[in-house]
Amino acid sequence: MxxxxxxxxxxxxxxxxxxxxxxxxxxxxxxxxxxxxxxxxxxxxxxxxxxxxxxxxxxxxxxxxxxxxxxxxxxxxxxxxxxxxxxxxxxxxxxxxxxxxxxxxxxxxxxxxxxxxxxxxGLGLAGAVPAKTMVVDGFVCDICCEDEPGLETYAMKCGHRYCAECYRHYLSQKIREEGEAARIQCPGDGCSRIVDSKTLELLVEDDLKDRYHELLTRTYVDDKDNLKWCPAPNCIYAVECGVKKRDLNRIVPTVRCDCGHYFCFGCTLNDHLPTPCALVKMWLKKCEDDSETANWISANTKECPRCNSTIEKNGGCNHMTCRKCKNEFCWICMGVWSEHGTSWYNCNRYEEKSGSDARDAQAKSRQSLERYLHYYNRYANHEQSAKLDKDIYLKTEKKMTNLQSSSGMSWIEVQFLDTASQALQQCRQTLKWTYAFAYYLARNNLTEIFEDNQKDLEMAVENLSEMFEKPTSELAALKVDMMDKTSYCNKRRIILLSDTAENLKNGSWKFNIDINTA
Structure with a gap:
C-alpha cells in the first residue's frame, strides 16, 4: 500500500x-x-x-x-x-x-x-500472575519427570506448572507444526486456559514469535466475513469486499489483489465472470463426474472434415488449415472457416432438438449428452486456447525485443503486444465461463442477446489471436490494426459482462435448475 x-x-x-x-x-x-x-x-x-x-x-x-x-x-x-x-x-x-x-x-x-x-x-477469574520463570524447591515436572535442583519452571494463572523447557517444546509444536496461535491452551490435562502473548514472548525464540504473530493475523482475517486472503501462491495481501453470501446468486464479486491475481471473493476460485458461484460449483462437479467424456472431448487431435487427415492444434487460434488438402475450417464446429466472419457464424449457439427427436429415454439421454458436449467442448477449447495463448504471452517479450531490433521502435512503442496478449487471455477466461453459464440458461429472448454478445466477442478474440501468429517481421505494419482489435475485444467483453450482470442483479435470467439450492 x-x-x-x-x-x-x-x-x-x-x-x-x-x-x-x-x-x-x-x-x-x-x-x-x-x-x-x-x-x-x-x-x-x-x-x-x-x-x-x-x-x-x-x-x-x-x-x-x-x-x-x-x-x-x-x-x-x-x-x-x-x-x-x-x-x-x-x-x-x-x-x-x-x-x-x-x-x-x-x-x-x-x-x-x-x-x-x-x-x-479461556481466561478465568484467578488474579494476575507475573510473566516470569521461577525456581521452585522440590518441583518435579509432570511431563519430563525432571527434578534437578535449580530447574526453571513456568505456570500461568491456572497454576499448572511445568519446566520451562517442556513449555517451550509444547508451544513450538503448537505453532510450528500445528499452525495454532489464537487458541493455544495450557498443557495441563483438561485445562482450557489460553496461552497469552506475554507467556509466549517470554518462552519462545524470535523466529517462532514472528510465526506466532503471522498466524494471529491470519486468524484475524479468517474470522472476518468481509476479509479474505488472496489465494495466489505466496501472496501476503488480504482483500476486503462487502458482498454477502446471500447475494452471490445475483453478483459475481471478482476482485483484483495488489499482486495482480484476479479471483472471486465469494468462492476464491480464479475469475469466473459472468457465471455465479453456485453454477460454477455445479459445472465443475459435472465435468469431474463426466471425466471420461471430458478426456475424449479435450483430445489434442481432430480429423480434417474434407480429407480426414489427423490434425494437431498447436496455437490458440481456431482457424485451422489442413496441410494436406488446404481446407480451412473451424476447430470448434468443424465448419467452413469462411462463414465465421459473416452473419452465418453460429458456432457458439446450441440448436435445440425438437421434442419428436427424443421419444424414448435413450434418445433423451443421447440428446442431453450431445447438449452437454456442445458446451463442454467450447468451454474446454477456450481453456486449452488460453494455455496456448499464455505460452505466446511468455514469448511476447522476446517478440517485443526482436520487433525493436527489426523496426527501430522503442520499448514503449512495442508495448501494444503485451497489452494485446493480456487482453487475449482475459477474454479467453471470460468466454470459457460463458459456456458454463449458457449450459444452465433457460432459453428466452434474453438468451438470444447473450449468445449474440458471446458470438461477437468470440469472433473478435479469434481475429486477435490469429494476428499473434504472424511472423515478427509483419507485426510492425500490423501495430495499428492490432491495437484496434485489442480495444474492440475489450469493448465486446465489457458489453457482454455488463449486460449479463445487470440481468443477473435484476433476476431476469431463468435457469434450468434451482440456483438457490445449488
Whole structure:
C-alpha cells in the first residue's frame, strides 16, 4: 500500500467503521445475549474517490491490505477495548479473538456477565500472575519427570506448572507444526486456559514469535466475513469486499489483489465472470463426474472434415488449415472457416432438438449428452486456447525485443503486444465461463442477446489471436490494426459482462435448475 492509502486506512478506524462487521452468520458462544443477528457493517477503510469513473455493472467495491495494516488495526482495537474493560492488552486480545473481533457484543456481554465471558474465553477469574520463570524447591515436572535442583519452571494463572523447557517444546509444536496461535491452551490435562502473548514472548525464540504473530493475523482475517486472503501462491495481501453470501446468486464479486491475481471473493476460485458461484460449483462437479467424456472431448487431435487427415492444434487460434488438402475450417464446429466472419457464424449457439427427436429415454439421454458436449467442448477449447495463448504471452517479450531490433521502435512503442496478449487471455477466461453459464440458461429472448454478445466477442478474440501468429517481421505494419482489435475485444467483453450482470442483479435470467439450492 502507498503512504496515502495507509493514512486513509488509519483515519477510517473509528468505532463506527473499520473492521467491525457483525459476522451475521456466525454467533459468538458467550451465551444467548450474543446470539442476535447483527448485520455485518461495511469496513469503510478507504474513502472512495467521488471523482472516479462509475463502476461497470459487473464490478464491485473492494480494498487490499497488507499484514502491517491489519496488525495496526488489531492493536488499535485492543487498546480501545482494554481501556473500557480494564483488562491488560494480552487478555483483551484473547477476549476479542473469542468474540471474533466484534467489540460491541464483547463489551455488552462483559458488562452483563464478566465471569461467564472470561471463563468461556479461556481466561478465568484467578488474579494476575507475573510473566516470569521461577525456581521452585522440590518441583518435579509432570511431563519430563525432571527434578534437578535449580530447574526453571513456568505456570500461568491456572497454576499448572511445568519446566520451562517442556513449555517451550509444547508451544513450538503448537505453532510450528500445528499452525495454532489464537487458541493455544495450557498443557495441563483438561485445562482450557489460553496461552497469552506475554507467556509466549517470554518462552519462545524470535523466529517462532514472528510465526506466532503471522498466524494471529491470519486468524484475524479468517474470522472476518468481509476479509479474505488472496489465494495466489505466496501472496501476503488480504482483500476486503462487502458482498454477502446471500447475494452471490445475483453478483459475481471478482476482485483484483495488489499482486495482480484476479479471483472471486465469494468462492476464491480464479475469475469466473459472468457465471455465479453456485453454477460454477455445479459445472465443475459435472465435468469431474463426466471425466471420461471430458478426456475424449479435450483430445489434442481432430480429423480434417474434407480429407480426414489427423490434425494437431498447436496455437490458440481456431482457424485451422489442413496441410494436406488446404481446407480451412473451424476447430470448434468443424465448419467452413469462411462463414465465421459473416452473419452465418453460429458456432457458439446450441440448436435445440425438437421434442419428436427424443421419444424414448435413450434418445433423451443421447440428446442431453450431445447438449452437454456442445458446451463442454467450447468451454474446454477456450481453456486449452488460453494455455496456448499464455505460452505466446511468455514469448511476447522476446517478440517485443526482436520487433525493436527489426523496426527501430522503442520499448514503449512495442508495448501494444503485451497489452494485446493480456487482453487475449482475459477474454479467453471470460468466454470459457460463458459456456458454463449458457449450459444452465433457460432459453428466452434474453438468451438470444447473450449468445449474440458471446458470438461477437468470440469472433473478435479469434481475429486477435490469429494476428499473434504472424511472423515478427509483419507485426510492425500490423501495430495499428492490432491495437484496434485489442480495444474492440475489450469493448465486446465489457458489453457482454455488463449486460449479463445487470440481468443477473435484476433476476431476469431463468435457469434450468434451482440456483438457490445449488
Amino acid at each position: 502507498s503512504a496515502d492509502s495507509e493514512d486513509e486506512f488509519m483515519s477510517g478506524m473509528s468505532s463506527e467503521g473499520g473492521f467491525e462487521d457483525g459476522n451475521e452468520s456466525d454467533s459468538v458462544s458467550f451465551g444467548e445475549e450474543f446470539e442476535d443477528d447483527e448485520p455485518a457493517l461495511d469496513f469503510g477503510l478507504h474513502d472512495k474517490d467521488i471523482t472516479s469513473a462509475p463502476k461497470k455493472p459487473y464490478e464491485v467495491d473492494f480494498d487490499v491490505f497488507g499484514p502491517r495494516d491489519i496488525q495496526k488495526y488489531q492493536d488499535k482495537q485492543i487498546d480501545e477495548v482494554g481501556a473500557i474493560l480494564g483488562q491488560p492488552p494480552e487478555s483483551t486480545a484473547i477476549l476479542l479473538r473469542h468474540a471474533r473481533w466484534n467489540k460491541e457484543r464483547l463489551i455488552e456481554g462483559y458488562m452483563d456477565h464478566p465471569e461467564d465471558v472470561l471463563e468461556k474465553a
